Amino acid sequence: MKQLDLFDTQSSSLTPKKENLIMDREALIKWKQRIFKYQESLKNNQPQQQSLFEMPKTSWHTVEDIKPFELPIHNCLFWRMPEPKYQFADESNKGYLYFIIDNTLPILLYCGETKLTVNKRWSGVHDCKDYIRNYLQLHRIHDLKVGVVSAFWEHIPPDKKVLLEWERELIIKYRSPFNKESWKYWGQPFGKKWK
Secondary structure (H helix, E strand, C coil), rough: CCCCCCCCCCCCCCCCCCCCCCHHHHHHHHHHHHHHHHHHHHHHCCCCCCCCCCCCCCCCCCCCHCCCCHHCCCCCCHHHHHCCCCCCCCHCCCCCEEEEEECCCEEEEEEEECCHHHHHHHHCCHHHHHHHHHHHHHHHHHCCCCCEEEEEEEEEEECCCHHHHHHHHHHHHHCCCCCCCCCCCCCCCCCCCCC
């Protein structure tokens, strides 16, 4: 292994170089197992932590009704697929919660919300696209199985406040590691600067 230079000799200023660290195979496996163990414990633990906020009534559903691992799954590159033909003629009256899941264990990697169609929400720049790419790349480097998929919950009105509150509750509950609110639990090993 080549020793790294402490200083960049090509630059006129003497600034330390930052090393791009890549998680080794065992660290990746342990990281995923910790997340799986936590999320799996939620299935057996019926009494859920009470919300600090009174959750808005949106329909006959509650946040606890949303079971990301039981939803129909789709390709992780869902934003590149043709627009789905939904049963509702008026898409303007729907909001979405969406989930990125690694189906190999499974673990919930990311929770998101949108009042746009899910294809439009991800058609531009989205940090989670980088996290997914980096996550997949690290699995390929270490020759590990990976099965990143997406899932959607459509039974929520397109009220931004409601969508954000439900998303936040799900992030707090599942501690999905690609959401910044959960980095304090799992770190940020797949951020934008990862290479």
